[in-house]
Amino acid sequence: MAISTVSPITSYIVAQKDEATAAQNYAKTDSVTANEVATFNKDAGSITTVDGLLKNYSVLQVVLGAYGLSSLSGQTAVIKDLLTQDPSSSSSLAVKSKNTSWQAFAKAFAVWSEHDGVATVSPFTTGDSKVNVVAAPTKTTELTLNATLPSASSSQNSYTTAAVTAYDSSDKAVKIALQWTRSSTDPLSWNVSAYDANGKASVGNNSYNVTFNTDGSIASVSNAISGESVVTSSSTxxxxxxxxxITLTGSDGTVQNIKLVLGTVGSTKDGTVMATTDTQTASISQAESMSGSGTxxxxxxxxxGTTRGTNQSYLSSPLDPDQALDDSDNIPASMRNYLSVKWTQTSDATWSVSVVNPYDSSSVTSASVYSVSFDALGNVYQVNGLSTNKIPSLSAVMGGTTYxxxxxxPTLATSQKTTQSTLTNPSATTSYSGVNMSTLVDDFEQTKYEQSKANQKxxxxxxxYFTRKISGVTSLTQLMSDATLTKVVETxxxxxxxxxxxxxxxQQVQMLTGKIDFSQFKTAEGIKKYAEQYLAMLQVNPQTSDEAASTMDLFGGSNSSEGIAALFDVSSSSSGSSSLYSALF
Structure with missing residues (x-):
């Protein structure tokens, strides 16, 4: 038999220098590993349930292998408990097991444990991004804004957010948006008001003045009518x-209060800020306004919207048609009349358009309504059933005046319309850390490489494996939850x-207690030295391989020039196990 002249310690040192690359190369040449990785990359992103994972053998093998849990492959009940039970609960299997590998596995898929094994999106992501799952509707008490308003020198004097979904006391959805308008006398002062983006006036009249510091941070917030400060600094x-x-009147007539959080006074790190220069990127307004004055x-x-969307709507930013006169008379924003053009999708290619006051639905006593149809390219081709690409003028009567x-x-986009969401409802969605697919594959390939027959010998x-996983292990319980780590230390x-x-x-705990110096695992050099000790001890006291013997192993291995197989005149030109088996029998 051929005897290798390379010592295990040398092999370890060489492999450890670039194990990731060696593992990738191994994964390409090992057909089973290559097939499982290919299936994982193809299917993982579409798996949204625990049952879906359990039914996809290849994806499951990659996930379990990445966490060092391949031994659980056939234990579907255990896997399901780990993925559906709250990993922070003292009664969960993960916690009761005291197995840190099980706990890490359960925590990684917390999105499933929080939703009984079912989520609206896959926990697998292509990066370290968050997974946002729509939560059960609950009464909204707070909204938050993270936006950058145009600088003091910018010619852009308004900004409208995309609408956010809020819920009334009956758990009915309401769309709320914010409109910002810069003061004509002070470039650091803005008026902001929230409105019903569906144009149904469920948000009560509101108007607030926000003043910014020269560094872009918020200086003060006050009521535009009373002048009363909403936020005041104090010694505490x-x-x-x-x-x-703001107030929201629900579908049942119940009024609820909502706190609209802009950020921290004096802070430029988060929340709502104002750009300090024109070169700084400002948030993009998500709704256009009408222009003009008078009638x-x-x-x-x-x-x-898009040609393929459903249940879509669009509301232009509210406009005060008498702004010049109201400005000269110092009429507060919340006491003015506003108009918006409202578009609502009524079928696949047809929308209705009219004019509304999003702050007071009763103020518009009459308005024209048109039905507008769009072709496959998103262009207007029909109005009220007549072929035309022109829309007649809309009319609306408000306060006795006809506008x-x-x-x-307008047009419809043929691809997904990009929306910049700066206004959010913290209670509407729950965020979880996504499981990085690339990292999972890397860990799985390294595990398979380490478990290969050549490396196990x-x-x-x-x-x-010890070198990769021992860092961070500081207790005997953590160590003993991983069979391979325990084997290395015991050796x-x-x-x-x-x-x-x-x-x-x-009894095992009693034998190992006090005998392990965990400080050795705090440095890369200490870990490397310990791994080399393990390999040296194996040379003194060899251990039997955990790998089950194959039929070919009984005949001295698959190399036709070695062992008993050579007695059967197996040709060295035979390729693969199947031809070797044929030669034997």
Missing amino acids: DANPTAFFP SLTMSSVVL SINLDS DGVGNAL VLGYNPDQIGALDYS
Whole structure:
């Protein structure tokens, strides 16, 4: 038989230098590993349930292998409990087991444990991003804004957020948006108001003035009518939260208060800030406004939605048609009349358009309504059943005055419309850390490489695994929850893992307690030295391989020039196990 002249320690040192690359190369040449990785990359992103994972053998093998849990492959009940039970609960299997590998596995898929094994999205992501799962509707008490307003020198004097879904006391959805308008006299001062983005006036009249410091941070927030400060600094709270209150009238008539959080007073790190220069990127306004004054207004062409969307709507930013007069008379924003153009999708390719006051639905006593149809490219081709690409002027009567709005024909996008969401409802979604697919594959490939027959023969695979996993292990409980780590340590301590493994768990703990210096695992050099000790001990006291013997192993291995197989005149040109088996029999 051929005898290798390379020592296990040398093999370990060489492999450990770039194990990731060696593992990737191994995964390409080992057909089973390659197939499982290919299936994982193809299917994982579409798996949203625990049952879906359990039914996909290849994806399950990659996930379990990445966490060193391949031995659980056939124990579906255990896997299901780990993935559906709260990993922080003292009664969960993960916690009661005291197995840190099980706990890490359960915590990684917390999105499933929080939703009984079912989620609206896959926990697998292509990066370290968050997974946002829609939570059960609950009464909204708070909304938050993270936006950057245009700088003091910018010509852009308004900003409208995308609408966010809030819930009334009956758990009915309401769309709320914010409109910001810069003061004509102070470039650091803005007026902000929240409105019902569906145009149904469920949000009560509100108007607040927000003043910014020259560094872009919020200086103060006050009621636009009374002038009363909403946020004041105090000796007990040097950096208070900037907010303003709004009210929401629900579908059952119940009024609820919502705290709209803008950020922290004096902070430029998060929340709502103002750009300090024109080169700083400001948030993009998500709704256009009409233009003009008096009774004649115009609306430029806008992209309402997509040709493939359903239940879509679009509301232009509220406009005060008498703004010049109201400004000269110092009329507070919350006491003015506003108009918006409202678009609502009524079928796949047809929308209705009209004019509303999003703050007071009763103030518009009459308004024209048109039915507008779009072709497959998203262009207007029909209005009220007549072929045309022009929309007649809309009219609306508000406060006894008739307003006319000329519309440039809108369009629909043929691909997904990008929305910049700066206004959020913290209670509407729950965020979880996604499980990085790339990291899982890397860990799985390294595990398979370490468990390969070539690396298991002299313990090199276990030494590599130990080097990867021992960092951070600081207790005997953590150590003993991983069979491979325990085997390495027991070998270094002079024990036979098979003999000590036959003892009761409590007896094993008694034998190992006080004998392990965990400080050795705090540095890369200490870990490497310990792995080399393990390989050296195996040379003194060889251990039997845990791998089950194959039929070919009984005949001395698959190499036709070695062992008993050579007696059967197996040709060295035979390739693969199947041809060798044929030659034997």
